[in-house]
Amino acid sequence: MLIEDDDDHSDLVRMQLADEDPTIELTRCASLAQASAQTRDCVFDLVLLDLGLPESDGLETLAEMLGRLDGVPVFVLTSNMNRELGVEAVALGAADFVDKHSLANSGLARRIAFAIERTEIRRRLENQNLFLRTFVASVGHDLRAPPRQIIQLTDMVEDSAGEEKYKYLRYLNDIRSRAGHLSLLLNDTLDYAIHASKQPSRQTVFLSQAVGQVIEDLDTHEKGRVKLMSDVGLLADPNLLFLILRNVIGNGLKYCQDQPSIVRLDGKIVPSGTEVEVTDTGMGIPEAMIEQVFAPTVRAVDRSRFSGTGFGLAIVKLLVEAHGG
Incomplete structure (x- = not known):
């Protein structure tokens, strides 16, 4: 679908697509209102969006259209050679941007x-991930x-x-x-x-809010050993x-030597x-293990002294990366 109020620009896009790929079917709307009506009745593979429509202008147009679409990719059409605007549009969720005056060389x-x-x-991966999460949730209770x-x-x-239990107490404790x-x-798995x-x-x-929630879950003797130096x-x-x-x-509280860690x-x-x-006064991580400790099941400490499975930092790495970190 092409959302473009200018007839000449609309014709330029239509002719360029016809030259490059005659099999493309293009539906043109002159306003967001028309486009909204079309999306109620039809499913589109992609939207070409002019940012200078009568109802809204600039990135507001993109934000409004993205709010009405369910994962449909949006290409932003610019007409003022403003590359920065196109980059901003992509950062807000557009799939790409194209200058209408350079269509001939754009490979549109x-x-x-x-x-x-x-x-x-992406949709297939999301469906697979949903299936995996549902499966893990459904069997999780039975496995636990x-x-x-x-x-x-x-x-x-x-x-x-x-x-008689004293004869078998060592074995019972071992089983437990x-x-x-x-x-x-x-x-953890x-x-x-x-x-x-x-x-x-x-x-x-x-x-401060997030750290406060963690502190609430700590044992009484651990609460005073967590210090927030500056909030953000x-x-x-x-x-x-x-x-x-x-x-x-x-981890910072747990892995310490003789003195409690801060x-x-x-x-x-x-x-x-x-x-x-995050810093602590504990025993630290051996330099040779710094890259490895974020892999599942890897532990950098003596397993006989400290309990654990090695999944903690692996989960941290996953969640930080999911946030773009």
Whole structure:
């Protein structure tokens, strides 16, 4: 669909597409109102949008159209050689931008075909991710239940064994410990599978709010060991930000030598966005392991001294990257 109020410009686009690919079917609308009516009755593969329509002008036009479409790629048409406007449009969600005065050299039909193909691939991936999340959620309960039941049965055996239980107490504790580790491993594996395909929502969250939620979940003796040095606003998914900070702060408190560790968080605005620096006084990560610790199941500490599965930082990495970090 072409949304263009100027007849001459509309003819230019139509002729260019006909020259490049005669199989393209083009529906022209002269206003957003007409386009809105068309989208109610028809499904379009792509929208070519002029930013200078009667009802709205500039990026407001794009924002309004994106709000009415469900994942349909939008190409912005500019007529003033304003590349910066086109770049801004792409940043706001447009698939591409084209100067109407340079259509002959734009390869418009080819770019349209690529955009439609990318959109279709993205939709297939989203459907696959939805299936995986649904599957993991549906089997998650069944997978989590057996270790809990083993622990409960072990407790029942210990309670009913009377004086004889002391003969088997070491074995019962070993069963309980191994079942607990299995439960932790299953929980972290399922959480990793769920978050691997999760797309974050975006809203303004202050670092102090998110850190405060994590502190509320800590044991009493740990609450005073988390220090927020400076606050900052972040554009993030509040629930996923909580998971990120809970893992990072938890690691900082957990991995320490003789003295309790202090965790400090410092938020600041940088040219590329928002940066949160987390430091602690714990045992640290060996330099040779810094790149490896973000891989699933990798641990940089003595497993006999510290419990865990090695999924925490892997989940953190996934969630930070999902936010563009």
